[in-house]
Amino acid sequence: MRNKVVLLLGVALMLLTVLSACGNNNEASPSASAPASGSASPSAEPSESASAAAPADPVKLTLWTFVQQHADFYKFMADSWNAANPNQPIELDAQNIPYDDMHTRLLLALQSGEGAPDLVDIEQSKFPNFMKGTVQLVELNDVVDPEIPNIVKSRVDIYSKDGKYYGVDMHVGATVMYYNKELMDQAGVNPDDIKLWSDVEKTGKIVVEKTGKPFITFEGAGNWSWWPAINQLKSDQVGPNGEVTVDDPRNIEAMKFFQKLVNEKIAAISPGVGHDTPEYKAFMNDGGAASVFMPFWFMNRFTDEMPDLKGKMIIRPMPAWEAGGNRSAGMGGTGLSITNQSKQVELSKKFLAYSKLSKEGNIQVWKQLGMDPIRTEVWTDPAMKEPNKFTDYFGTDIFDTLLAIKDEIYPVNIREISPKVFDAIRNEAIPKIFQFNEDPEKILKAVAETLRKG
Secondary structure (H helix, E strand, O other), X not given: OHHHHHHHHHHHHHHHHHHHHHHHHHHHOHHHOOOOOOOOOHHHOOOHHHHHHOOOOXXXXXXXXXXXXXXXXXXXXXXXXXXXXXXXXXXXXXXXXXXXXXXXXXXXHHHHOOOOOOEEEXXXXXXXXXXXXXXXXXXXXXXXXXXXXXXXXXXXXXOEEOOEEOOEOOOOOEEEEEEEHHHHHHHOOOHHHOOEHHHHHHHHHHHHHHHOOOOEEEOOOOOOOOHHHHHHOOOOOEOOOOOEOOOOHHHHHXXXXXXXXXXXOOEEEOHHHOOOOHHHHHHHHOOOOOEEEEEHHHHHHHHHHOHHHOOOEEEEOOOEOOOOOOOOOEOOOEEEEEEOOOOOHHHHHHHHHHHHOOHHHHHHHHHHHOOOOOEHHHHHOHHXXXXXXXXXXXXXXXXXXXXXXOOOOOOOOOOOOHHHHHHHHHHHHHHHHHHOOOOHHHHHHHHHHHHHHO
């Protein structure tokens, strides 16, 4: 009997010890409490706190672009994304591929059904090539539609088809005048007195006489020295219904005037026959000309590739064709898109929206690239006044210029025929008119007629 009592007391003590231990564990870690009858045991699935503590493996996303500054921006935004989203990190492989090669490779990859990246920067004038037939880019309405009230809508409309958005632009692309203040001062002229294109002719003659340098440069094989100027006249190279409007009378008159400036030596053809060429940047860096008009995105070409002009360049509105006319034009752009070959569509959408549509992303578009963001609220954000390499280079009044011209930007028409039209202007019309001094009216009418015949 005595042995039985001892045994029972021993069992009781053991049970009390176990229950005490269980009670202490539950108090220290409530999530480890015993499961209800019929539920899985705690060891079958990690607790919520354990999951949060475990580092997530980064998901690799591949992105193609054709501008090194864009690749650097996306890498910056990937680092920013990872800091803000440690539970969903990405490893971004941002590849910079030459312009023509990238667009050709993308077209072949989409046609063959393999080899396309997750995300890709498609240049505005090439985008219609990817809208033909069955679109092989991912629809973005679920991330774009909520932001329409906050952005410049035209900068997503140009990457749309049948009410569906397939790309989001980096910037507005407001075209401005870049003046070499040192040369202007040397000639004794004030850039702020240049209000009209007719003033360019008068002022340009003074600059050439006093400095021996051309007042302005035009591309000898490109579109940037014509398209913005005709857009100011509310004209275009392609109409809203896809009709060819290259030979619109307004276009012809603008080209005649520009050719006159070349013949009068007020304007010079850019070395390398384009403004975004090494030859031209070396020429300008050496004080080659007093001005050029290019979109806002050209600022980072100055800061990164023409360092000797720091503190000498200022930014002002374009001259208008007539008093009260538009003093800018929205030019160029790249639509960041997602291909239908991506195995990470939802994560790619989140990263695209973070980089291109969020307030944070748009502020960085300015800080990292010196571009005019598509999210309009940031234009007056204090962050835009903070010193950076662009304000150090051009001065602190850059965004004052943008705010002054933001309502003077006429929409452009990007249609299926646009790539053919742009190629014809770049490779045939502009060289013949600027390089070989052929009659603008004759050339533009001939190019338009050929394009209409298909």
